[in-house]
Amino acid sequence: MSTVEFNQMLVNNAEFLKPFAITLTRDSEAAKDLFQETLFRALANKDKYSVGTNIKAWLYTIMRNIFINNYRRKVKQNTIFDSTPNDFLINQTQSVVANNAESNLRLKDIQEAIHNLPQIFRNPFLLYFDGFKYHEIADMLSEPLGTIKSRIHFARKLLKTQIERH
Template sequence: MSTLEFNQLLLVNSDFLNPFAINLTRDKESAKDLVQETLYKAIANREKYINGTNIKAWLYTIMRNIFINDYRKKSKQHVIFDTTPNDFLLDFNQSAISNLAESKLRLKEIQTAVYHLPSIFKEPFLLYFDGYKYHEIAGILSEPLGTIKSRIHFARKLLKKQISRF
């Protein structure tokens, strides 16, 4: 199919896109943009259209995918409205600056709490914290698997009580 034939096929079948776009966006201006974007993508991907297939279904699919992708992008953006009379959009991509001194103090407190655990709980907990699996810890300490699991559980419980403000 030549480019001219494809463009004529698009023009003939583009009128049915408007109601579908309005149904998706619920806004006439957004619907016009969506139709324009759909036709642009259809022309840009003309070689992917198989001659003789349902062009309306192909265009519907393109439009639906564009709408879904735009919706996902917008849902991930943090945009707030400024309440000044001009109603400017402000991009809210600010991040909090962490206080390294505070986090180091917390880490030191956690390490102290782990150090003060009874050795029966501390050994399996530290091995688990280092990345060993339960069955590996059981082999290293020559203890049953259930015992290792319960000791790690009780170590977590004790740490949670000692460090309650986190």
């Protein structure tokens, strides 16, 4: 098939692609871009077209593949478009300073709450807090696994109520 024949066949069947592009993109500008990209790829790959193949199906496949690849690329980039005005940043010259005193007081409250736990709950909780797994704690304390899980659970509940009171 000559280049002129291929180009004529492409022009004759190109109009069928426009509604398909709008269906895929749901945006007229994006549909125009997809349409142009499809025709460009078809022209660039005319040597891959087999004579006798349904030209419409070939063009639809090219368009669909371009759309899918573009979609995957956008998802991978995780692009977020923010169209809100950023006026509130114009005169912002304030700086945020961390308040270590407040966080140190909070840490002291937590440490005090842990220290005030009954020993039966405190020991398993501290071992769990240090990174040991339930079964390791059970082996260390020679207690059943369910007992250790229960004690750690109750220690958490007690800590939560004690810290909420402060």
